[in-house]
Amino acid sequence: HACISILILSESLKFFAKMAGVDGWGMTDKGLRKGPWTAEEDRLLNEYVSMHGEGRWSCVAKCAGLNRSGKSCRLRWVNYLKPGLKKGQLTPQEQSIITELHSLWGNKWSMIARCLPGRTDNEIKNYWRTHFKITKPNRRRQDKPRTSALRRQQFRRQQQQQQQDQQEAKQKQVEETVTSAQVDNKQAMELLMCTNLEDEQCRPVMFQDDHENIRPSDFIDDVEEGAYWGGLWNMDDVHIDHA
Incomplete structure (x- = not known):
């Protein structure tokens, strides 16, 4: 069922x-x-x-x-x-007419075919498409050298920029080193000048303090003390009695 x-x-x-x-x-x-x-x-x-x-x-x-x-x-x-249809390939004259009319009318294949007795719109369209399939690879081949040249030019610019950056960095480092050395020399000169100035200022003060502390009585006491000790130890003037 x-x-x-x-x-x-x-x-x-x-x-x-x-x-x-x-x-x-x-x-x-x-x-x-x-x-x-x-x-x-x-x-x-x-x-x-x-x-x-x-x-x-x-x-x-x-x-x-x-x-x-x-x-x-x-x-x-x-x-x-x-x-009345023509057989075989398009003649060079027909090809030039198609190129000129296509520049005016574009892909109006029926209009172009009316100007070419014995040729159909489909035949003209097929010819045009085949023609462009042949020329497009040629354009690409022509564009390849241009692309390669642009890439090489861009690579060279990058290398030049890198070299310039490295050179500027080295120059900056040298300038910083020179500046640092100049600062160190300046500080050393200032320290040396300050030390010399302190020595010149300190010496008069020391001599001045010594002269202020010396008194005339000190010279007298030194003379008398020297005479005293000299008389005390002068053994030539002493006569010893052996009896």
Whole structure:
């Protein structure tokens, strides 16, 4: 019973999907063909355009019996089946015209294609994109030497700045050493001058104090005392009686 219920549910979902125009995978149920075109499809498209002309691409799938979208039919006709289309690479003259017109109009490929009979807008667009893919690496190669030169220049500037900073630091250290030595010499000279000045001031004071303390009586006492002791010990004047 469970299997039967699942089958019934699956069939019901498929039915509602077909009614809505969508299959189980989210793709439209129109059966439109994609991919490369066959020779039979090209024949049918040529016959349809020859009978009805260009511009009614939405009716192609119904009227020509093609399982293709209108856009796919238009691109196939314009880029491959239209009479008068040129085959092969663009000539140098066509390339110069594309370059000039692109500088004026930009990526207006349809407008540029109108000025180049036999060339399609898709062909011109592909050429332009391929052209830029070739030139961009060349620009990068040209920019590499510039980048390398800038890096070398920046490295040299950094080295010069470091050398300048080191030289300034050494010069500052020398100046500080010289200044310190000058200060020490100055202090030593001041100390020496102060010492000499103190010696000159102290000597007169010492002599002055000695002269103030000496009295005339001191000289007299010294003389008399010397005479006294001299008389006392003068043995030549003494006569000893041996009897």
